[in-house]
Amino acid sequence: MNVKVLLVACLLPVLALAQGFAGLGTDADGFADPKPNPRFDFPADHGPHPDYRIEWWYLTANLQGADGTAYGLQWTLFRSALAPGEGDGWQSPQVWFAHAAVTTPDLHLATERFGRGGVGVAGVEAAPFRAWIDEWVLEGPDFDALRLFAQGPDFAYGMDLAAQGPLIFHGDAGYSVKSAEGQASYYYSQPFYEISGTLQLPDGPVDVTGHAWLDREWSSQPLSDNQSGWDWFSLSFEDGAKVMGFQLRQRDGASYSASTWITPQGATQAMANGAFVATPLETATVAGREIPVLWRVQIPDRGVDVSVSALNTQAWMGLSIPYWEGPVRISGSHDGVGYLEMTGYE
């Protein structure tokens, strides 16, 4: 057992919690809990909320090279608090970690970083916006114009992002319920970024353009004990409409789903449990386990019946906390692209 496994074992129960892993406590240890009818205060709420146990700045992008090749990238900064609040220097209970990945049709490169709060190696500031860990950054004068950078031993990317629409609030005005028992988080997104930049891949640099989706979420106990994992979809249709939908799988075989329909103008409609139906059609062997890589997604209310297939079935994030995350293609009643995250597959 090495240090990184230790992290999983005792440092990051909350991430595991968020990702639906087993055996997680539901006590909140003095952490704040999300309450219904939130009133967000921007730009302050783009910054960290140290009284909550877990928080993330989660960016995914569907990209295209000049030759039409599809790519995907992920940049995520997590904050996990060992105790609520802030402390001086190394005494800060805030722990930061980040994941970055690039996906091509036949390659998936992923890497991660860890950093302690309080000393300056990682953190988030609201205005001007700056989220960073080591040399990785997501920063800009404000949330609508950002610069992105991340790198690992075998890849790097530098991108510019410009928001083309408003922020989107999921659930009940940003209060997103995660189970029938009422576990919830604060959850909003900016799904309207235009993105362009350069991917540094093992075969050389590739200039790309595309669309990016940034999720902001924080909570202290988002999952219920009987939930084992989740499948999260962000889908962008060619007509400009978008959908965020997830289903939380329960140990008894049932699931809890929630979704948000987003019009091209940014108007939203939260859809109730059961409105968003995702059914696995095919699996692939990834990192020694069977993972669904072809899905049928139905939203009967909106006339959506599409198949969602992985651009690269091997988009496995083999990091301290392993999960599957990669770009997808959509075809059927609607065409488009999107991102898929799947956790809790043993």
Next chain:
Amino acid sequence: MKRACLAALLSHWRRNPLQLFAVLAGLALATALWSGVQAINAEARASYDSAAATLGEGQFDQIVPKSGERIAQVDYVALRRAGWLVSPVIEGRLGEVRLIGIDPLTSTGAFDIGQVTSTGNLQQFTSVGQLFANAETAAKLDGIEVIITPNVGPNIAVGDIGVTQRLLGRRDLSRLTVLPDQPLQRADLNEIAPSLRLQPSTQTADMDALTDSFHLNLTAFGLLSFAVGLFIVHSTIGLAFEQRRGVIRTLRALGMPLRTLVILIAVEVLILALIGAGLGIILGYLIAAALLPDVAVTLRGLYGADVAGTLAFRADWWASGLALALLGTGVAAAGRLWHIARMPLLASARPRAWAMAAGRAQLLQALAAVGLLFMAATLAIFGSGLLAGFVLLGCFLIGAALALPVIARPLLTLAERRAKGPVAAWFWADTRQQLPGLSLALMALLLAISANIGVSTMVSSFRLTFVAFLDQRLAPELFVQIDDAQKGPQVQAVLQGAADAVLPLLRVEGTVAGQPVQLFGVRVGPTYRENWVFLDEGAKAWDRVHDGTAVVVNEQLARRSALWVGDKVTLGPDHTLPIAAVVGDYGNPLGQVVMGEALFAILHPAVNPQQFGLRSSDPAALRSRLIDLGIPDSAIIDQAGIKAFSLQIFERTFTVTAALNVLTLAVAGFAILMSLLTLADLRVPQLAPVWALGLTRRRLGQLELMRAGVFAVVVTVVALPVGLGLAWVLLSIVNVEAFGWRLPMFLFPLDYTRLGLYAVLAAILAALWPAWRLMRTPPSALLKVFAHER
């Protein structure tokens, strides 16, 4: 039949319990010292390994300050922000415990914290302030929550970086570990943190290499004792075989196949070897356990290496002890078995009176001795490397031992010629006649005495030189050591007014002549001119150093790079300077270059002094004055303290050496005792006629004692030059190879005289019991000689 045969063979030992005791004790002693020494070595190495694993030293590149010992935390953050994947480490002493702070989130995982905290919790580690240490270390940490784990190296406690900073009262770092997988793009280190430098993992001081010579010395001691022990085994087994010729002839005559007989004897020897070696391993464990604390202090003092004070029962040392014991016994028995295998069925069962007809063997021995000594001489002249040094030692010692009977014989013949009266003539003749039987025991004594002379000469010479060196280097009455290099000039200004003279010491690590060295800038003045003794110097050495036109290098650098006074060293792009003098340096294994303050400032303008030597006629008053001026008491070191500490370490080294000396001498004494006892029965036929001619048993006993004394004197006389030769090899060859310095050799005639007396005493003590037995031999036993014709 096999059982009956084995019973017949074993009955020999029942009838001769003393021989059985000699074989077992010889084997046990040999194995004991060997495995004891190996146990100490194994424990020390295991300690280095666990310390290295705890610290991640040697496996990863490190970022360290160019000068001083501290890294600002902002530099760490700046490096991380520039793409350098580094993990911070802070090191300091909490009392005598080495405290290490790590960041578990970014550390390399070399410190296996996962295992030690399987039930733990990161929050406990980072905010509550837990430390991890082994039980021995934990006992030294009062009032701190310590989780006990065997995974942490000896005398080390590991904690979270923030907790450790708090405990040490610091806000900075000691070094940064460079993680193996670095990202694609990184800014240049010099751009981000110009005061830091990258130290490749291969250049990290490797404890194994540093302490190798110390362990080789111990190993040599162990091997020596083993050789002495095997002499005992060899002679006893030889005697037993001789005495059993009759039994063997009878068994063969009764129809025992030769093959079965040889196998049975081999099995018998194997059983004896296993029992003896087993006892030896237990004994060795006890010896090692007793010596280990002193060895640990020595290693910590001389090399800064932490060694656990408790001993683990590790397979590598007891297995090697067992293997060597079996091998040694096997070699001793093989020759005899070969004889038995070739012996005609009904050969005379009369025991050959112990190598009496060994004229040819003696010639061979003399030839072997000359050959070995010649090889030693060749190695001394042409050999190079530490291994060659030890082979030289081996050849020299064994050659000298083999030469002993060859030298002793003419001496005894000479004495016999000069003897007056029949008793004296018989005494010398009989002494000479006993030489072959006792020669192995005497060789053992020779080895023990010469090792004693050699090692104590080396250690005492080292002490004299070292004390002089300490006087030279610690001439200033007080030292002030500050942590923050930025404050150097400010502190210097404060000191200037308080002390009679201030000697700032500028220090930086660098590479000269392809070697990692420490570069020093000094303020040349009377303190240096009067106290430093050079091994060799050119004209006006200090004047030239002061002017910046020459440098002083230490002996280590000079010898390793084959440089000497007058040769040139390159210190910078435009600075290639001649060596003005070479100075003896016994404090560290690294090369050093000493230059004038002004030149140092040109070459390393960014380096401020962090160490100051202060001259004063009243150190106590100066000390309180400095404290009044705001210099913390802990930053002021008085030289008497350092000196006392250094000498104390040295005394511990002596304790170990002295203990090993006593043990080898004891083994040699035991060898003599056993030889005399086993020879006693054989000698009855030789003594009976003398007794019959009128010498009383009492007189015979006195003569026996005297003979032992004479032998000891002869051996001591031969051992003296051998021991001095040994000391010379150790000082001039082994030391140069191991440490890079040559020590001047001093002679200690009083010590040698005392040692000679001890040797005589040991021999007489060893002869006491055999002589007493001889005095008590019933006349009937002596008479039987004539009746039985044996």
